[in-house]
Amino acid sequence: MSATDPRVRLLTRPGCHLCDDARAVVEAVCAELGERYDELSIDDDPELARRYGEEIPVTLVDGRQHDYWRVDPVRLRRALGA
Template sequence: MIGRRRSRASDGRPRVTVYSRPGCHLCDDAREVVAAVCDELGEEFEEISIDGDADLAARFGHEIPVTFVDGRQHDFWRVSPERLRAALTR
């Protein structure tokens, strides 16, 4: 939407982070939900691939996609648009 200010966390980063990996169908689904909700609410999100990062792969390898809101883990495997919307509007 033209003229809509995009919200960011206090550290300047997007409020929503999605940890994923290429070729993951659940990650593709999560990205669509996150993008739609963020667009609706004027938020930004970032997506970080766990591939190539041993620490991230060890932490999230069996739970991707994993979403964080405001630096705290919010969901894994599936993203509920209702839950994400509620977390972003609190």
């Protein structure tokens, strides 16, 4: 990971209502803390689909899996050092 990469990555799939809920939490926490995040659809990467297909949405922090299915804002803040 380079210093310019977002610390948070959200792995999603189109049409996933849990992904929509997770995105709202990630957006709010990252905005609050001045962090950036990016989002990738696992449908665009066969390896991600194989690895995370049953766990989406998946939240990665600093390149490591943090949460799946739901994002707890308190836990995410803690992981980001807030």
